[in-house]
Amino acid sequence: MARLPEYLRALHNLAETGHETVSSEGLANAAGVNSAKLRKDLSQLGSYGTRGVGYDVGLLIDQIEYVLGLTQRRAVALVGVGNLGHALAGYDGFASRGFRIAALFDADQERVGEEISGLVVRHVDELPRVAAEESIAIGVIATPAAAAQRVADQLVAVGVTSILNFAPCVLTVPEGVDVRKVDLAIELQILSFHEHRKASLTALPATGGSALTALSGGLAVSEGQEAIGT
Amino acid sequence: MARLPEYLRALHNLAETGHETVSSEGLANAAGVNSAKLRKDLSQLGSYGTRGVGYDVGLLIDQIEYVLGLTQRRAVALVGVGNLGHALAGYDGFASRGFRIAALFDADQERVGEEISGLVVRHVDELPRVAAEESIAIGVIATPAAAAQRVADQLVAVGVTSILNFAPCVLTVPEGVDVRKVDLAIELQILSFHEHRKASLTALPATGGSALTALSGGLAVSEGQEAIGT
DNA sequence: AGGCGCTTGTGAAGACGTGCACAAATCGCG
DNA sequence: CGCGATTTGTGCACGTCTTCACAAGCGCCT
Structure with a gap:
């Protein structure tokens, strides 16, 4: 479910504060959900709780990370280093939660060559070459709406099957490609x-x-x- | 519903391309939803479509903007001008869609005084004074997770009843205050x-x-x- | 004026998510 | 070893959301 990442974050917090086990009630509070809902969600993963005790924090973290596919550190390509793209490139929340920004792209020659937190911005036409070197799993679109569909097509063309879209527009993608949209406005x-x-x-x-x-x-x-x- | 803003965006696109009317099918495609769902949503607003013809684009825009409360330009206070806050402060999508960033705050004295796209960053303790001058409707939290709850409390204290939280943590707020959370990771x-x-x-x-x-x-x-x- | 095609609005059915409440299971203690 | 306290896992019922399908209504063309 979409709630698993939230549980995972809460679990990491608990682990840092030294908790070995959590009750469903405690974890539910930390994640901001109903305890029955949480139990039902976790029971779908296979039962990793002990009745009368609770859930083993470490074990549960491993399980959720496995289900979410976070055991491998996925490479993310970010297209569009404008205002928002800049911030995303420098956002350390990605690195600390299982992702690695592998490459930065932009269509504006003015921005190509600029270095942002250790990465050099490349022209978006170089995407195929870079994708051949690194296995890009996820593409992030932070371009204006007018350019988003073209960028999405380019990402799909190089084999990206998951896209996070910050542009205010709906994307049309072939079957099998997942799109999530975040629109601040x-x-x-x-x-x-x-x-x-x-x-x-x-x-x-x-x-x-x-x-x-x-x-x-x-x-x-x-x-x-x-x-x-x- | 939460889909209304998406319809509104699609309608603005249609208006700019010269369309006077839209069918539910056409608008549904533009917004990426089922046409029956769209009709049901719109029928909740009171029927503003004409059978056999479709919906009047201009009229529908006005109606949705009224329901969303966008007839008045709401003032937004942004707390935390780090990486993400910087980008949000400069994001023109807010201004173009009915919002006005009224003030910028940060707890770091290093950042206080900095000017970002026409606004000067003030210390977060000045929030009460600024709120007294301007009627702040919405608060945006772009601080680290550790500071988010304190900022939320401060916002609530000055009368803010809607909060957009970008920090990766759950906020506890009194009844009547709405919180939406956006977590990029x-x-x-x-x-x-x-x-x-x-x-x-x-x-x-x-x-x-x-x-x-x-x-x-x-x-x-x-x-x-x-x-x-x- | 009448009929035809198109589109809205909505009733009904089904899928889905949610939350309660309780049985099953485990630990600790006497 | 047995009992009670505690907590998980889940059956069940309820409300919501979604989708299909169709009747009602509107405009246009003849």
Whole structure:
């Protein structure tokens, strides 16, 4: 599931603070989910918990890392070293969690040759040559939307089957290629929606008839992380 | 729903290319979703389509922007101008889609005073004063994980009720505060999982008995955007 | 005016995820 | 060795989301 990485992060935290075992309740709190859900998720991996005790932290980390395919350090190619690409190239969270940025590309000759945190930016047309040397598993697109589809095609052409897309557009890829999209503006717009909803609710606390407030009420329950705590 | 912003983006694209109306089929393709799903989503807003013709692009844009609360340009406070924060501060996708970065903060005195794309970085302790001047609607946390919870508390204290968290940790906030989390490393790990799955499937195409491959098969269907096209 | 093609809006069925509640299992202690 | 405390693993029910399929409605052409 998509929650496994979150569990893994929480487990690493626990391991660093010296915990040998965790109960599902404890891990669920650390990961921000329901304990029953967590148990169900972990039971899918094969049971690695001991009743009455909990889960062995180290063993569980190994298991999840194996399932996620993190036993091998995958090489990532990053295309587009603009504002965002720059930040991604320097983001140490990638290296510390099982990935290695293997190459940087851009279409702008101005940027080719620039060195960013130890890597030299190459022209995107050199992608086939570099891919032949290194086995690129994942491509990251941090270009403007207009260039994203072309870059995706180029990545697919050199054998990349997983793409992380930061450009605000939908990509068309052949079957068997996985695309995940991260759109920063969309995240803000979703928050804006909730703001708008909250403002409407406080403004008209009693009236609940309009389509808008009905919609808002229905959507409130789909919120991911809200009001955990105190 | 969380899909509305995606529809909005697609609609803006269509408007720029001169389209006056769209069919649900056309818009669904542009947004990468099923057409029935799109119709159901839009019907929740109140019916703004004409049978036999389609949806009026301009009208639909206005409607969605209203529902998302984008009629007012919301002020965003960004805390943490490290690698990622720097990029976010300069990201023009925010400004072009209804948001205004109102202030930049950091806890590091080294960074305070630095100017990034027209804004001066202030110390995070000045947050209350700035919040009193400008009505901050949304806070963005781009700090290391260790500092995130403290920053979240500070944001909540000055009245922020929506937070976008880029730090790899779960935040505890009071009821009524919405938190959305974006973790770049997790996105890569999910892709890695799919890579691992694909590799396992090609390696052992016939054997389907292990818990691992069973898990993988079940997860394949939960993929968001896969194999649109050709 | 009438019919035809196209598109929306929606009812119903199915798949899916979620959470409760409890049985099974393990450890520690007397 | 037995008992109680604790925790996992899971059957079951519920609500939600998704998808198909089709009736209702609209415009255009004759």
